Amino acid sequence: MKSRILLLFCLLTSSAFGQFTLNGKISLAGQTEPPFGASVYIQELKIGTSADTSGNYTLSAIPAGSYTLKISYVSHPTITERNFRISQNLTKDFVMKAGENALNEVVVTGTMKEVSKLDSPVPVDIITAKFIYKNPVPSIFEGLSYVNGVRPQLNCNVCSTGDIHINGLEGPYTMVLIDGMPMVSGLSTVYGLSGIPNSLIDRVEIVKGPASTLYGSEAVGGLINIITKNPSKAPTFSADAFSTSWRDYNVDLGVKLTPGPKVSSLLGINYFNYQNPVDHNNDGFTDLTLQKRISVFNKWSFTLPDNKMASIAARYYYEDRWGGQMGWNKSLRGGDEVYGESIYTSRFEVLGAYQLPSPEKLTLQYSFSSHNQNSVYGNVPFNADQKITFAQLLWDKEVGKHNLLFGAPFRYTFYNDNTPATKYPDGKDHADKTYLPGIFVQDEIKLGAHVLLLGARYDYNSRHGSIFTPRMAYKYKFNQTDVVRLNVGRGFRIVNLFTEDHAALTGSRQVIVKEALNPEQSWNANINFVKKIVTGNSFVGFDASVFYTYFTNRILPDYDTNPNEIIYDNLDGHAVSKGVSLNLDFNFPFPLKIIAGGTYMENFQVENGVKFRPVLTEKFTGIWSVSYEFEKAGISFDYTGNIYGPMRLPLLSEDDPRAATSPVWSLQNIQMTKKFSNGLEIYGGIKNLLNFTPPANSIARSFDPFDKNVTFDSQGQVVATPGNPNRLTFDPSYVFAPNQGIRGFLGMRYTFR
Structure with missing residues (x-):
C-alpha cells in the first residue's frame, strides 16, 4: 500500500513540476545531410542543446508551461516558435530553409x-x-x-x-x-x-x-x-526605389506572370537617373558622371514533358552617360572648346537553355548579344559595334563513382569600330571576326570523404590557334563542418584592346601595340579551408584561402616610357599574384550577425631582372557587415564598410606633383530598415560616413583638357614651360576611388508574394 502511494505521489509530482522531455529531428530543406550542431534553445529557461550527427536532439527536465523555442543553424533563418506549449513528453521535428550566406546553399x-x-x-x-x-x-x-x-x-x-x-x-x-x-x-x-x-x-x-x-x-x-530568379519561385510583385541627397534616383520593378500551369514569366525593369552636375573639388569637372538609363529584362521558364526544363530571357539596355567640364552641353558634343565625354549605349541580349528530349542529360545553352556604342571623348569620336553569338552543348553522365561532364562550346565575335584597329592599310573598313570552337571534359570522382575533380579544355582560336587548359581540384571533408580544398589550373586570355586602352580615349595618350600579341598563359593554385565552430546556440564560420598565380606572356600596358602613349606588349619575363584571404562569419543567440574579411596580396612583375609593382593594385583589402534586428519592432540596423591599402598610381613623369601612391582609404555606411507585416519596408541611412574623396588634383591639367598650351618636342615628349613646369598633359586616368562624398539616402521596398 505504501509503495502504491509513493508511486502515485511521484506521478503527481512529475505532473505538477512538469519534468518533461522534448525531442525530435532537425533537417535542412532540399539537403540530405543533417545539420550537425544546430541549436535548440528555450529562451525563458535559458537552456538548450545541439543536434547530433544525425540531426537528432533531446531536451530534458522541462517544467510544464508555454515557452519561446528557437532553432538556429549556420546562417539559416532562425525558427522561432512562440507560445510553444509543453505539458507532456513531446516529439517535434523541424525543417530549416536556407538563408543568406548559408554554407549549404x-x-x-x-x-x-x-x-x-x-x-x-x-x-x-x-x-x-x-x-x-x-x-x-x-x-x-x-x-x-x-x-x-x-x-x-x-x-x-x-x-x-x-x-x-x-x-x-x-x-x-x-x-x-x-x-x-x-x-x-x-x-x-x-x-x-x-x-x-x-x-x-x-x-x-x-x-x-x-x-x-x-x-x-x-x-x-x-x-x-x-x-537571375526562377520565374516560378519569384514573388508576384516587387518594387524598390531610393534616392540620395545628391538627387540620383533608382527604381527596380519585378512582376511575375503565370499564363499557364507549366509556363511562368518574370519581367524586370530598372531605371536610373542622375542629372545634377556638381563640382565639390573645384577642378572644373563633374564629380559624378550624369547618367540616364533604362533596362528591361524578361525571363520565361517552361516545364516540358518528362519534367525537362527550358528557359529563355531577353534584355534591352539603353544609357545616355556624360561627364566633363561644367559648362558643357550637347551642342558642344565632339568639339574642342569645352571638354565632355558623351556615351550613348544601346544593347540587346538573348540567352536561354533547353534540356533536350533524350534519356541522357543533354542541355543546349545559347546566347546572343548586340552592343552598339556612339561616343565622343572630347573631340575624339569612338563608334563601335559588337555582336557575340554563343552556343554550348552539355552532356552530364554518371558512371559508377564518376560524374562526367562533356561540353562543346562555340563562340563567334564580330567587332568593328572607327579606329585604325579595324582598317585595312588602304583605309577601307575591316571588321574583326573571331571564331572560337572548343571542347572540354570534366570528371568528378567521389570516394567517400574524398572528391577528385579532373578537367581539360581545348580551344581553337581563329587568330591565335590551339589553346589547351587543364584543371585539377581536390576536396576532403573531415566531418559535417570542416572542409579543405585544393585547386590547380591553367588559364589563358586573349587581349581585347577596347577594354584595356579605354584610358587612351579619355586623354591624349595614343595606344601603341608593339607586336602581334600572343595569348597570356597562367598557372594558378589555391588552398581553401572552411570550418564551422558551433558553441551551444551560436557559431563562427571560418573560411581561409591561400592563392598563387604565375603568368607568362602577360600583356601589359606601359604608362611610363612615354607620357603620351600606352604601349601594349607581351611581358619579356613573368608576373606573380599571390596572397592570403580570411572570412569570418559570427552568429549569436541574440539577433546580431557579423561578417568580416580581409585579403593581403602581393602583385609584381619581373622584366629584364627588374621587379616592379603594377599600378592600381592594393596591398590589402578588408570588408565588414554588422547587422542587428529588433524582431518585435521589425527594425534592423546594418553597418557596412570596406578598407583598401595603398596602391601605386599612374604618374605622367617624375615631375608629376601628384602622390605616387594612394592613401589607406575606407567607405563606410549605416542603414536603418523598418519592416511591416504587409511586405513593405522603409529604409534610410548615410553613405560614406567618413566623407572620403580622392585628391582634388586627380585630373592632371583639368584646365587645359585639349592640351592647347602644352609644348612637345620632335620625339613627342612634353617640354617644360613656365605655364607647364611639371611637363603634364591632360590625364583623367589617375583614379582609385569615387568622388561622391557623404550623402543621405531614403528608400522604400515592397514585396507581394
Whole structure:
C-alpha cells in the first residue's frame, strides 16, 4: 500500500513540476545531410542543446508551461516558435530553409552542376539579394565592393568607367556571366555591369581562381556569375526605389506572370537617373558622371514533358552617360572648346537553355548579344559595334563513382569600330571576326570523404590557334563542418584592346601595340579551408584561402616610357599574384550577425631582372557587415564598410606633383530598415560616413583638357614651360576611388508574394 502511494505521489509530482522531455529531428530543406550542431534553445529557461550527427536532439527536465523555442543553424533563418506549449513528453521535428550566406546553399558556377556549397570541390562565394539590401546600390557593380577580395575599380575620372578586380588582378582577368552565359565581355565590359535589375537577381556566385577549363578566355583570375530568379519561385510583385541627397534616383520593378500551369514569366525593369552636375573639388569637372538609363529584362521558364526544363530571357539596355567640364552641353558634343565625354549605349541580349528530349542529360545553352556604342571623348569620336553569338552543348553522365561532364562550346565575335584597329592599310573598313570552337571534359570522382575533380579544355582560336587548359581540384571533408580544398589550373586570355586602352580615349595618350600579341598563359593554385565552430546556440564560420598565380606572356600596358602613349606588349619575363584571404562569419543567440574579411596580396612583375609593382593594385583589402534586428519592432540596423591599402598610381613623369601612391582609404555606411507585416519596408541611412574623396588634383591639367598650351618636342615628349613646369598633359586616368562624398539616402521596398 505504501509503495502504491509513493508511486502515485511521484506521478503527481512529475505532473505538477512538469519534468518533461522534448525531442525530435532537425533537417535542412532540399539537403540530405543533417545539420550537425544546430541549436535548440528555450529562451525563458535559458537552456538548450545541439543536434547530433544525425540531426537528432533531446531536451530534458522541462517544467510544464508555454515557452519561446528557437532553432538556429549556420546562417539559416532562425525558427522561432512562440507560445510553444509543453505539458507532456513531446516529439517535434523541424525543417530549416536556407538563408543568406548559408554554407549549404546550392551553387552551380564552380562545376556547371547544382551542388551544395559545402559539397562543391571548387570554393564559391555567394552574395544574395538580401546582402545587397544591407547597402542599397543602383547596380551590382557597386554592390560587389563589400565582398572580400573583390574590388570594383574606376578607370576614368570623367566618364566613371570601371571593371572588377579579383585578388588584385585587373578587370580583364575577371569573367562576368549572366545565368552562366558569357554576356559581359569585350566592348560591353566597361558599361555592361550597369542596369541589371537588382529585383531580378537571385544570387551572385564568385569563383576566385582558374576557371578557363570550363569557361574559356577571360576567366583567368576568376569569374562572377549573376544568377537571375526562377520565374516560378519569384514573388508576384516587387518594387524598390531610393534616392540620395545628391538627387540620383533608382527604381527596380519585378512582376511575375503565370499564363499557364507549366509556363511562368518574370519581367524586370530598372531605371536610373542622375542629372545634377556638381563640382565639390573645384577642378572644373563633374564629380559624378550624369547618367540616364533604362533596362528591361524578361525571363520565361517552361516545364516540358518528362519534367525537362527550358528557359529563355531577353534584355534591352539603353544609357545616355556624360561627364566633363561644367559648362558643357550637347551642342558642344565632339568639339574642342569645352571638354565632355558623351556615351550613348544601346544593347540587346538573348540567352536561354533547353534540356533536350533524350534519356541522357543533354542541355543546349545559347546566347546572343548586340552592343552598339556612339561616343565622343572630347573631340575624339569612338563608334563601335559588337555582336557575340554563343552556343554550348552539355552532356552530364554518371558512371559508377564518376560524374562526367562533356561540353562543346562555340563562340563567334564580330567587332568593328572607327579606329585604325579595324582598317585595312588602304583605309577601307575591316571588321574583326573571331571564331572560337572548343571542347572540354570534366570528371568528378567521389570516394567517400574524398572528391577528385579532373578537367581539360581545348580551344581553337581563329587568330591565335590551339589553346589547351587543364584543371585539377581536390576536396576532403573531415566531418559535417570542416572542409579543405585544393585547386590547380591553367588559364589563358586573349587581349581585347577596347577594354584595356579605354584610358587612351579619355586623354591624349595614343595606344601603341608593339607586336602581334600572343595569348597570356597562367598557372594558378589555391588552398581553401572552411570550418564551422558551433558553441551551444551560436557559431563562427571560418573560411581561409591561400592563392598563387604565375603568368607568362602577360600583356601589359606601359604608362611610363612615354607620357603620351600606352604601349601594349607581351611581358619579356613573368608576373606573380599571390596572397592570403580570411572570412569570418559570427552568429549569436541574440539577433546580431557579423561578417568580416580581409585579403593581403602581393602583385609584381619581373622584366629584364627588374621587379616592379603594377599600378592600381592594393596591398590589402578588408570588408565588414554588422547587422542587428529588433524582431518585435521589425527594425534592423546594418553597418557596412570596406578598407583598401595603398596602391601605386599612374604618374605622367617624375615631375608629376601628384602622390605616387594612394592613401589607406575606407567607405563606410549605416542603414536603418523598418519592416511591416504587409511586405513593405522603409529604409534610410548615410553613405560614406567618413566623407572620403580622392585628391582634388586627380585630373592632371583639368584646365587645359585639349592640351592647347602644352609644348612637345620632335620625339613627342612634353617640354617644360613656365605655364607647364611639371611637363603634364591632360590625364583623367589617375583614379582609385569615387568622388561622391557623404550623402543621405531614403528608400522604400515592397514585396507581394
